[in-house]
Amino acid sequence: MEDIRIGxxxxxxxxxxxxxxxxxxxxxxxxxxxxxxxTQLEDVAPGLKRYKSNEELINDPDVNVVMVVCNNTAHHDLVIQAAQAGKDVICEKPVAMSVQELDEMVEACEKAGVKFTVHHQRRLDPDFRTAKAVYDSGTLGDIYTIKSSIYGFNGNMHDWHVYIKEGGGMLYDWGVHLLDQVLWMMPGAKIKSVFADIRNVINFEVDDYFKVLMRFDNNITAEVELGTYYLTDKMHDKWFERHWFLGGNKGSAYVDGFGPEGKIVRTSQLLQNAGHGRTMTSAGPTRSFGPPPEGRIITEPLPEVNTTHRQYFENYVRAWHGEEDFLVKIPETRRVLRLMDAVRESGRTGKSIDFE
Ligand SMILES: NC(=O)c1ccc[n+]([C@@H]2O[C@H](COP(=O)([O-])OP(=O)(O)OC[C@H]3O[C@@H](n4cnc5c(N)ncnc54)[C@H](O)[C@@H]3O)[C@@H](O)[C@H]2O)c1
Structure with a gap:
């Protein structure tokens, strides 16, 4: 059987x-x-080839799969060149800078009859898979809100990420992962409308903060928020905060950090059946914000998930041999790019955008 030989x-x-x-x-x-x-090739591992040019790699008969792992704006041309040379292609995210670019890449791959997929390995992140396992389990009842957020301290991005012409900014960087995860969590759910706030908090040229609200036809509103200059003292993983929150009518799930840590919080008795008195608090009399009756709140551990980024390439090997589908399908990545267009339009106009 032919094996996969990646350049x-x-x-x-x-x-x-x-x-x-x-x-x-x-x-x-x-x-x-x-x-x-x-100079970037100086520390390539012994035994591997160091090509003098991309063309030399693409045309090397030893290579049957080309993986494009350079600056975002170079993806389009290199994927097309590899396809035209008859090579299968794996492209890093974001697959393209626009839907039009992607369509041209797909056309070249289809014309050449080569396989094409995208490296969205964050579909295998343990925090995301834990949140998805909670979602899939139904244990929270009717879920109405999902929040996914990541916050860092430093604000600045490195190298080409700070230039628009290089495809920089956080929406292209982490945004594609975070949006892809939410869409992939709920297959079949359509987005009715999108609202976004995109900011340059300390970067002059590219976005370093965004909040995206997506209203789905399954009655869930999903919020994705990223801040690179988000000053907080509640860091996970030492330098940044990563959270998922899922809220349903039977419970909530807190999934914190990439590890992740967290819990499911549920009630032993649904609220409509609970006799619930008025409590005097420092903020005045309240029913909603008073303490729950003794024993009403139950916490449960998060489900265990078995997931690693290696599984992305394990799937690639099986899918390349036709044994299953690729984990990441091109129409899914196209939908994320279309969504990012709506996000940008909403960010620019301050209006909610109808989608799907
Ligand atoms: N999937 C993920 O989790 C993940 C994480 C980080 C980066 N990425 C993606 O990987 C890609 C590379 O990001 P990075 O962080 O490694 O950037 P990087 O700046 O560290 O490395 C990019 C490399 O590509 C080279 N390069 C630039 N243009 C080229 C061209 N036309 N031909 C050949 N080489 C070229 C640069 O010299 C550099 O060595 C980006 O598309 C980025 O979005 C994905």
Missing amino acids: VIGHGFMGHEHEKMLLDFPGITLVGFSDIDP
Whole structure:
């Protein structure tokens, strides 16, 4: 059986991550790297090829899959070149800068009859999979709100991420992951409308904060919020905060950090059946915000999930051999790009945008 022989374009941060993952991966041979900056190839692992150009890598008969892992704005041309050379393609996220770019890439791949997928390995993040397992279990009853957030301290982004012309900004960086996760959590649910607030809190050129509200036809409103300059003293993982919150009519789930930690909080008796007196609090008399009756609140552990980023490439190997579908399908990535257009339009106009 033919094996998968991958050449990777781009040996920056993510190129190094792929190198670590694929150096010794069942069913995959990592052939080598190209990079527009030859100094980036100096520490390529011994035994791997260091190509003089992207063209040399793309046209190498030893390579049958090209992985595009360089700056966002270079994805379009390189995916098309690889497809035209008859190579299957894996592209880093964001797959393209626009829906039009993606459509051109898809056309080239279809014309050449090559396989095309995108590296959305954050569909395998433990925090996301835990939140999805809670969602899928139905244990929270009718879910009405889902929040996904990530906050960091420093505000500044590195290298090309601060330039619009290089495809920088947080919406293209983390935004595609966070939106993709929410859409993938609820297959079949359509987004009725989108509202977004996109800001430059301390960066002049590219977005460093966004809040996106999506109203789904399954009665759920999902909120995705990211802040790179979000001053807080409640950090997980030392430097940043990552949270999921799911609220339903039978309970809530708190999923915190990438680990993750957290709990499910439920009530032993639904509110409509609970006799509930008025309580005097420091804020005045209240029913809603007083303490719950003794024993009413139950906490449960979060479900265990078995998920790692290796599974992305394990799926790739099986899917490449036709044994199952690719985890990431191109129409899903196209939907995220369309959603990002609506997010930008809402951010620009301050209005809610009808979608789907
Ligand atoms: N899936 C993920 O979790 C994840 C995480 C980080 C980055 N990424 C994506 O990976 C890609 C690379 O990001 P990064 O953080 O590694 O950036 P990086 O700046 O660390 O590395 C990019 C590398 O690509 C090279 N390069 C730029 N243009 C090129 C071209 N035309 N041809 C060949 N090489 C070129 C640069 O010299 C550099 O070595 C981006 O699309 C980014 O969005 C994905």
